[in-house]
Amino acid sequence: MRLLVSVRSGAEASVALAEGADVIDAKDPREGPLGAVSSAMLRQVCHAASGKRPVTAALGDARSEEQIERAARLFASAGAVFVKVGFAGTASKNRALELVRAAVRGAAAGGVEACGVVAVAYADADSVGSFARDPLVEVAALGGASGVLLDTADKAGPGLTSIVSLSSLSTWVGRAHRAGLFVAVAGKLALDDLSFAFDAGADIVGVRGAACDEGRTGTIAADRVRLLRTRCDSILARRIQGGVPLGPSAAARA
8 A cells, every 4th residue: 555645845745755755735724625736837746746756636626628628738738647536416327428538638748758647536525516426436447547546525614534434435546456557545634544545555645734733724744644654664564474365456465
């Protein structure tokens, strides 16, 4: 399982990189669960990462095919290797499929290297008028996305572990893997929630608030990222010592 840390500046990216983040994610937490940074700020984040870690970027929730294709192309050209797309306000699977395909077209057109799309489901989908997480797997696979992310839309509400059970999440992760997608999980995850993500079989665990002083709109703190890195490594080490089978991402890191 890889540790993704969401940052909103090049300075925060440097801290996350230095303290062991596997993936640097560009996002403006003040603009919602998938708030996009500017393309200029994304370039600063990519510069800070210096090619040592992959950089992903949130595009926000798709509103139209033209809008999301243009945004994906712009962010791919700025250096993102994956762009994340949400579907708040989209209740139709067919409409979501059109939006995913538009994002995939934009990402492919904008990157010097291949840029993939991550389709985002919200565990609290009803709060933002989005369709449920189960249909998202089919939509992502049919649309040509590379992966899926399960997050929470309401950052003032309960976190992922309060909404989704381990067995339910494990089933969803397995369905996505069988469809050829990688799986990331996020949603107000704290230090003690990392085992939950690992046990569910997630490939990537994403954090923002847990890596910040004063919550998700605060500033990335080196000691917090270091604790998250240490906990991830400790979980992996215990699983290896206990003879627990590892998923592809965990085995690769080991």
